[in-house]
Amino acid sequence: MNHSMGRSIRRILLAASLPVYALLYAPLALIAIFSFAPAPAASGHGLYWYAELIRAPEVIAAFRRSIMLAIGSSLLGTVLGTMMGFGLYRFRDRQAKGWLAALPSLIIYTPIIMPSLVFGISELIFFNFLHQATGLLAAGLLTMGIAHVTFQAPYVALVVFARLSGLDANLFEAAQDLYADGWRSFVHLTLPIVRPALIGGCLLAFTLSIDDFTISYFTAGPGSTTLPIYIYSAVARKGVSPDINALATLMISAVIGVGLLQYAFTRNRARRMLARTGG
Numbered sequence: 001m002n003h004s005m006g007r008s009i010r011r012i013l014l015a016a017s018l019p020v021y022a023l024l025y026a027p028l029a030l031i032a033i034f035s036f037a038p039a040p041a042a043s044g045h046g047l048y049w050y051a052e053l054i055r056a057p058e059v060i061a062a063f064r065r066s067i068m069l070a071i072g073s074s075l076l077g078t079v080l081g082t083m084m085g086f087g088l089y090r091f092r093d094r095q096a097k098g099w100l101a102a103l104p105s106l107i108i109y110t111p112i113i114m115p116s117l118v119f120g121i122s123e124l125i126f127f128n129f130l131h132q133a134t135g136l137l138a139a140g141l142l143t144m145g146i147a148h149v150t151f152q153a154p155y156v157a158l159v160v161f162a163r164l165s166g167l168d169a170n171l172f173e174a175a176q177d178l179y180a181d182g183w184r185s186f187v188h189l190t191l192p193i194v195r196p197a198l199i200g201g202c203l204l205a206f207t208l209s210i211d212d213f214t215i216s217y218f219t220a221g222p223g224s225t226t227l228p229i230y231i232y233s234a235v236a237r238k239g240v241s242p243d244i245n246a247l248a249t250l251m252i253s254a255v256i257g258v259g260l261l262q263y264a265f266t267r268n269r270a271r272r273m274l275a276r277t278g279g
Contacts, residue, residue: 081156
């Protein structure tokens with residue numbers, strides 16, 4: 001009876017989830033299908049519009065900026081996020097109650113749950129004020145990078161903090177008992193433990209940077225157009241065209257590829273740990 005009921009529940013959940021998945025992924029599939037549209041005055045689907053992207057210098061320039069921005073901001077965001085996560089874990093007050101106990105989580109979650117529109121406008125106001133007061137940080141790729149780091153670091157900090165929160169606090173005391181100073185304890189104990197969180201957080205930060213439009217739009221300047229901004233400008237100028245569908249398909253493929261890479265790394269590591277423990 002219980003087995004039959006469990007099977008019925010699984011079927012109900014499957015029937016309820018299929019329309020949701022269709023709603024999520026059908027638009028992406030349509031973009032990919034339309035990206036193979038035939039060339040002008042030609043018939044048959046092909047890779048014509050992908051070839052056009054390669055021959056478009058403005059697309060190549062936007063792609064180069066997006067990659068530079070994503071790599072630079074994700075690396076710096078990973079470093080800062082790791083320090084944030086480690087600091088919040090190491091120096092939190094375990095005896096705190098009420099709002100003081102929730103303060104570390106509040107610090108991490110506030111930039112994450114804040115609407116990107118509000119975040120982008122606040123960054124725009126801040127950079128404009130700073131530029132008018134000092135003449136520094138004119139709108140451009142540098143301001144975009146700083147803005148990206150500010151919303152990437154909390155995500156990395158959350159991943160690192162969650163990883164460290166699952167550890168036994170006695171591990172650090174044991175390292176001190178073995179005459180390991182703070183630096184050696186960090187290099188030989190903390191870093192190996194949080195390495196999976198670092199890699200996962202860096203890949204997440206990279207994906208967030210590649211996908212971001214709102215914050216990039218408000219902090220961009222002349223000559224700092226990234227792929228999302230280029231797509232928005234092209235759609236606003238000439239509507240949705242096959243070359244834009246091709247560009248969007250490439251971006252979707254890149255994001256899915258990074259996600260699969262992170263999944264493969266996590267699964268491979270879990271298998272190695274299971275093999276070591278003899279499970």
